[in-house]
Amino acid sequence: MSETVAQTISSAEEAAFQIDRVRQFVDKEIRPYTSEFDKEQLIPETLIKKLANNGYLAGNFPKVYGGLELGPLDYGRLTEEIGRVSPAVRSVLTVHCSLVGESLLRWGNTEQKEKFLPGMASGDTLAAFALSEPSVGSDARNVETSYTKADKGYLINGKKKWITMGARADLLLVIASCEDQVSAFLVDSNTEGIKRSQIMDLMAGRAAYTAEIEFDNVFVPENHLLGNEGGGFTYIVNTALDHGRYSIAWAGLAVAQEALHAMVKYARKRKQFGTGIYNHQLVQEMISNAVVNVEAARALCTKAATLREEQHEDATIQTTIAKQFASKIANSVANDALQVHGANGFSAEFIVEQLYREAKVFEVIEGSTQILQQVIARHGLTRFHK
Ligand SMILES: Cc1cc2nc3c(=O)[nH]c(=O)nc-3n(C[C@H](O)[C@H](O)[C@H](O)COP(=O)(O)OP(=O)(O)OC[C@H]3O[C@@H](n4cnc5c(N)ncnc54)[C@H](O)[C@@H]3O)c2cc1C
Numbered sequence: 001m002s003e004t005v006a007q008t009i010s011s012a013e014e015a016a017f018q019i020d021r022v023r024q025f026v027d028k029e030i031r032p033y034t035s036e037f038d039k040e041q042l043i044p045e046t047l048i049k050k051l052a053n054n055g056y057l058a059g060n061f062p063k064v065y066g067g068l069e070l071g072p073l074d075y076g077r078l079t080e081e082i083g084r085v086s087p088a089v090r091s092v093l094t095v096h097c098s099l100v101g102e103s104l105l106r107w108g109n110t111e112q113k114e115k116f117l118p119g120m121a122s123g124d125t126l127a128a129f130a131l132s133e134p135s136v137g138s139d140a141r142n143v144e145t146s147y148t149k150a151d152k153g154y155l156i157n158g159k160k161k162w163i164t165m166g167a168r169a170d171l172l173l174v175i176a177s178c179e180d181q182v183s184a185f186l187v188d189s190n191t192e193g194i195k196r197s198q199i200m201d202l203m204a205g206r207a208a209y210t211a212e213i214e215f216d217n218v219f220v221p222e223n224h225l226l227g228n229e230g231g232g233f234t235y236i237v238n239t240a241l242d243h244g245r246y247s248i249a250w251a252g253l254a255v256a257q258e259a260l261h262a263m264v265k266y267a268r269k270r271k272q273f274g275t276g277i278y279n280h281q282l283v284q285e286m287i288s289n290a291v292v293n294v295e296a297a298r299a300l301c302t303k304a305a306t307l308r309e310e311q312h313e314d315a316t317i318q319t320t321i322a323k324q325f326a327s328k329i330a331n332s333v334a335n336d337a338l339q340v341h342g343a344n345g346f347s348a349e350f351i352v353e354q355l356y357r358e359a360k361v362f363e364v365i366e367g368s369t370q371i372l373q374q375v376i377a378r379h380g381l382t383r384f385h386k
Helices: 003-040 045-053 072-085 087-107 110-122 232-269 281-309 315-346 351-363 369-383
Strands: 127-130 146-150 153-163 171-178 181-188 194-198 211-221
Touching: 003 045, 003 072, 003 087, 003 351, 045 087, 072 087, 072 232, 072 281, 087 110, 087 127, 087 171, 087 181, 087 232, 127 153, 153 171, 153 181, 171 211, 171 232, 181 211, 181 232, 232 281, 232 315, 232 351, 281 315, 315 351, 315 369
Parallel strands: 127 171, 146 171
Antiparallel strands: 146 153, 153 211, 171 181, 194 211
């Protein structure tokens, strides 16, 4: 057995142990309340504390900062288990652990890591990633939120939009520009000049405190610059989005897997034309497609995990491929799961109603399907050119 295979297997065994605990936690603390979170458009503080107490707000952080030090596969499976039941709660992991946590781990200096990571692990400091703006989405290099130099720091002005956890977070990783330089700042959300408002009634992630955030001459001390000035896009944003895509790949798989379970459960129970609907071949076609797609997405996510574990040069492109595929099939599987439910699929009594709404956003965030297709095409044009 090769060393890589052995490592993957031992990692999988370890994950199996932890995953049981995660499942129990999810079944007890999240599953019964997901519709309530959705309706009330919030995640209770008690749940945030429980996530932290179990280490789930720092699954990928080193132990020295209070994390579980999970490898990529274990962290992916943690994301999947939470994402199957509540995409909103899972999105806390995406922004807090993956986008902000990984950027801090990779580019923060010792002082910054010691200042922020233990609080993030304990749940005292929740973090959000503030890149998008009302007029700037995919073309993220051209952010209009600006910064200028001030005495012992910087002043930030502008507006961010669609920031997951933005209305609740204590720490914002803000991407801003100064002439042609883009830089990243660690900003305390209670700083004077910050105004936040939750965007209500979204189709997806209603409980995830998605916000619009205004910055009016917000002072940020110079030691809160993350990485080098001018390195905000090339280093910080690229690192954050790579980890964000990895998280969304598992999130897409999670929704597809849950939709498949719901589809099968319903198809086995529902009768039409004197027989279970699962006996109708066109229903079987939807089940078959879902099984194949879920298996394929899981294989791609697992391959991305293995390459990330090995720090392989293809880890980032493999992550992009996994995210692009998993986000797409999350939609097709959720769509077919709803179809199998007929009218019942439109009722909030059945999970497929929520899964269908939640799936679409995966094709928009962390690089839209179209943007990722271009990245993958560029990779293909080089890799498969003879
Ligand atoms: C629920 C939710 C949560 C979010 N959370 C966050 C967050 O935490 N932090 C954050 O910073 N942002 C967040 N976002 C914003 C998200 O990252 C952006 O929506 C995303 O980057 C796409 O930008 P856009 O919506 O402005 O679409 P646009 O960039 O305007 O794109 C619109 C359409 O045009 C297509 N398109 C654009 N450019 C090209 C091109 N070159 N070639 C082909 N097609 C193209 C896109 O694929 C898309 O279909 C969130 C969004 C949502 C809906």
